[in-house]
Amino acid sequence: MDLNTSQTLVTPPPRLWASVALAAAIAALLLLLVVLPAEYGIDVTGFGKAVGLTRMATPPAKIVKLTDVVGGNEKIREVAVPDAGQPTPLPNPAVFQDEAAPPLTRTLQITIPAGKETEVKVKMHMSKVVAFSWQVGNNDKVYSDYHGHDPSFGAEFFVRYKEDQESNSGNGTLTAPFDGEHGWFWLNINDHPVTLLLTVTGYFDDLVDYGIH
DSSP: OOOOOOOOOOOOOHHHHHHHHHHHHHHHHHIIIIIIIIIIOOOSSSHHHHHTOHHHHSOOOOOOOOOOSSTTGGGGGGSOOOSTTOOOOOSOGGGOOOOSSOOEEEEEEEEEOTTOEEEEEEEEOTTOEEEEEEEEGGGOOEEEEEEEEOGGGOTTOOEEEEEEEEESEEEEEEEOSSSEEEEEEEEEOSSSOEEEEEEEEESOSEEEEEEEO
């Protein structure tokens, strides 16, 4: 009986090697384009940001409890009556803010070409107040978005105060809920240029015109 056996080395066919290489290439591509941007925020190609995958890797910004400059005073009638001649204490005295200087007033006149857009932002500290008024000439209408953002919360963070698909004016006040920029985005939805006049009065650091784009 011959105890020696011969063994034949089987070489995989070229087609199998091609399939393995293709699967490895697809896995590497998915890792680069999908897994790394979505799981770790690593976006070498920019594809993850383009399709929104990087937002999945970024934990949502935690917004701290903001100073309330109004709330609480609705309970003024529940406060104990003071001695005769003494003022009733406000539950929330932050409604009054003493300032060392008078309020600022800034006015901008902006011409927005047809189909173009612009942004103007008021830089403010939390709890400061501004009053504003804007008007588009000739009763033309524009799209407007009044919003605020704090860069420390991340580039994607913003809050919206008011949005109008079509409007030719806006008036109001804002008590800033956080330090940051608070202002307007306007889009000229007409087939001709429009002129917009903005006036802001209050306690703010700067009024920034980001130009036409």
